[in-house]
Amino acid sequence: MEQRIYQQEAIQSCRNAFGIKKKSVLLVMPTGAGKTVVFSQIAQNAVEKNNNVLILVHRRELITQASKKLAAINVEHGIIAAKFKPTDAPIQIASVQTLVRRLSTTKFTPSLIIIDEAHHAAAGSWKKILDNYPQSIRLGVTATPCRLDGRGLKEFFDDLILGPTIPELVELGYLSPHRVFAAPKPVKLTGIKTRAGDYAKDQLSERMREYSVIGDTVENWQKHASDLPTVAFCVDIDHAEAVTTKFNDAGIKADIITGEMNTTDRDQVINDLSSGSTQVLVSVDVISEGFDLPQVSCAILLRPTQSEGLYMQQVGRILRPQENKTAIVLDHVGNTRKHGFVDDIRKWSLNAKAKAKRNDEPAPSVTTCDVCFATYRPQRVCPSCGAVKEKQIRKLNHLEGELVELKREEVRLNAEEKTARKKEYWEANTLEDYFAIAERRGYKRGWAYHAFKNRKLKISTTKTINDQWNWG
Numbered sequence: 001m002e003q004r005i006y007q008q009e010a011i012q013s014c015r016n017a018f019g020i021k022k023k024s025v026l027l028v029m030p031t032g033a034g035k036t037v038v039f040s041q042i043a044q045n046a047v048e049k050n051n052n053v054l055i056l057v058h059r060r061e062l063i064t065q066a067s068k069k070l071a072a073i074n075v076e077h078g079i080i081a082a083k084f085k086p087t088d089a090p091i092q093i094a095s096v097q098t099l100v101r102r103l104s105t106t107k108f109t110p111s112l113i114i115i116d117e118a119h120h121a122a123a124g125s126w127k128k129i130l131d132n133y134p135q136s137i138r139l140g141v142t143a144t145p146c147r148l149d150g151r152g153l154k155e156f157f158d159d160l161i162l163g164p165t166i167p168e169l170v171e172l173g174y175l176s177p178h179r180v181f182a183a184p185k186p187v188k189l190t191g192i193k194t195r196a197g198d199y200a201k202d203q204l205s206e207r208m209r210e211y212s213v214i215g216d217t218v219e220n221w222q223k224h225a226s227d228l229p230t231v232a233f234c235v236d237i238d239h240a241e242a243v244t245t246k247f248n249d250a251g252i253k254a255d256i257i258t259g260e261m262n263t264t265d266r267d268q269v270i271n272d273l274s275s276g277s278t279q280v281l282v283s284v285d286v287i288s289e290g291f292d293l294p295q296v297s298c299a300i301l302l303r304p305t306q307s308e309g310l311y312m313q314q315v316g317r318i319l320r321p322q323e324n325k326t327a328i329v330l331d332h333v334g335n336t337r338k339h340g341f342v343d344d345i346r347k348w349s350l351n352a353k354a355k356a357k358r359n360d361e362p363a364p365s366v367t368t369c370d371v372c373f374a375t376y377r378p379q380r381v382c383p384s385c386g387a388v389k390e391k392q393i394r395k396l397n398h399l400e401g402e403l404v405e406l407k408r409e410e411v412r413l414n415a416e417e418k419t420a421r422k423k424e425y426w427e428a429n430t431l432e433d434y435f436a437i438a439e440r441r442g443y444k445r446g447w448a449y450h451a452f453k454n455r456k457l458k459i460s461t462t463k464t465i466n467d468q469w470n471w472g
Contacts, residue, residue: 003037004174006164010038013161014139015045022159024138026118028348029163031143031316032175039114039141040069046112047075047090054110054136055093056129060263062116066093080106100125103132115140119309121156122147130156143316144309145348147197154350166319166343175319176297178327180341181224181403183215186334187304198306205236215332217243217300218250220403221280225298225328229273230280232300233314240282243302247280254280294320297327304333311335315342330403341408425451 003011010027017025029035043053057063063081070077070091078087080094080102092108099106110133115121118140121130130138140157147153169175192207193200221230234240240256247254255269255278266286272278274293280300299318305311318327319342329336336342428434434448 003041004034006168007034007038007041010161010163011041011045014038014042017159017161018137024140024157025159025161026140026142026145026153026157026350027161027163028142028145030166030169030175031313032320033143033163033169034174035141035143035163036065036069036116039116039139040066040073040075042139043070043091043112043114044073044075051090051111052109053091053112053114054108054133055091055114055116056096056099056126057093057116058096058120058126060095063093063095066116080108096125096129100128103129109133110136112136113138118142118157119144119147119153121153122151144312145350146307146309152349152351157350160348160350162348165345167345170319170343174321176321176325176327178315178319178329178342180329180331180336180406181220182329182331182336182406183334183403186337187332189304194306198310199304201236204304205239208235208239215403217302217330217332218246218252220330220332221247221252221298221300222250224330224403227279228298228328229276229293229296230298230300231273231296231314231317232280232282233303234282234284235303237284239302240284244280244282247282252280253278254282256282256284257286258284259286293317294322294325296320297322297325299327299329301329301331301333301335305335306338308339311339312342331406332403336406337411340411344408428452 010029014025014027027035027038029038039055043055046053055066057066060081063079067077067079070093075091076089077091077093078084078089080086080092081098082095092110113130113133113136115126115130115138119142120126121140138157140153145153145160164172166175170177189199189204189207192203195201217232232240232243234243237256237258237260240258244254244256255272257266257269261269269278269281270293273281274295296318299315301311301314315329318329329342331337424437428437428451431448431452434452435445437443437451438445438448
């Protein structure tokens with residue numbers, strides 16, 4: 001298999017790192033750059049030196065991808081996963097879920113472990129497998145070297161190798177350019193608790209029941225991406241079913257795909273999208289990784305996320321190149337405004353990110369039983385009397401607002417404006433200063449009183465500490 005120049009450079013960089021005794025290396029390459037090609041070649045090179053290689057993946061689609069790439073370069077390999085017979089091949093592609101259950105019985109001992117989608121390496125099953133082979137060297141590959149909890153990947157990797165950037169790959173024709181149409185303002189998510197670095201899914205789902213998105217989903221798709229093969233990303237199954245129904249009611253063939261579907265059904269709906277019999281595939285926790293259909297040209301973002309990595313994985317699905325293709329992102333929830341354009345240059349690091357301020361935890365939502373009138377956290381069966389709550393057909397409620405094309409300068413200026421507003425706030429010294437800020441921003445005068453009081457309180461507290469400890 002012919003390798004692109006940047007793939008050859010990535011392979012050589014990994015060799016150089018291991019050559020200077022780096023034990024664990026993380027290679028960063030954008031979605032669509034061909035990281036499977038890179039690590040397949042590295043695996044082959046290791047086998048030629050009489051080493052065993054373990055390739056760790058967590059999705060069946062990734063098993064298929066790796067197996068095809070190895071087969072293309074005539075490399076013998078086995079697969080450790082349900083329904084596959086064991087082999088003694090020197091390369092084993094292993095499902096994390098399967099291997100973690102077989103650790104006590106497997107006799108395969110790898111010299112090299114390749115970790116696909118390595119940003120998952122901190123998860124329990126992954127870590128258990130890695131800890132089982134402490135003498136093995138590691139090569140992690142990912143498009144997004146960031147963890148939801150912000151802790152970084154430094155405890156798993158001791159060297160970071162950066163491959164090409166998305167703009168470079170677009171310029172070379174290996175990825176498609178894209179346009180973003182976004183809501184004029186983000187969805188209001190104040191009060192939703194953060195768990196493991198992202199919005200608490202149950203609370204996010206409840207909030208999205210109040211209104212789903214800004215701008216009508218179907219109308220905006222018809223306006224900006226009509227007839228383009230599309231993937232829509234939703235919060236949960238109820239949300240996805242509502243989106244699917246709305247497209248189908250408009251005469252646009254849509255289908256749903258979830259992580260709970262069996263393999264046959266998932267393959268079928270993906271094939272339907274590929275063949276054109278389905279126009280819109282509505283996804284819940286699937287297709288953000290291991291999905292490779294170049295004809296898919298539009299992503300509808302209906303799930304707000306704090307995860308920069310998840311956002312980039314989702315949009316990255318539609319950047320596979322095709323002739324004259326310009327991908328379309330329809331962002332109804334403000335993810336682009338929050339995280340920036342997917343092809344912005346990012347300064348990746350193995351170090352942890354600064355923790356974001358936690359949102360105030362809202363009061364837990366409750367529902368009332370229609371039979372015994374007991375109140376409880378939302379669930380289908382009443383814990384008091386056992387009555388089953390009828391499933392309600394969910395409808396999409398849209399806030400007013402048309403999606404408009406988002407320019408890179410606008411996102412950059414928004415970030416600069418936030419910085420300037422913070423500076424203006426902290427440089428104000430008198431109540432009159434805060435009145436002036438309130439007038440410029442269209443705030444009520446009451447805001448100025450509260451802001452000034454809060455400012456004085458913080459200054460007073462800081463002065464007390466400084467005086468007490470003679471810090472100046």
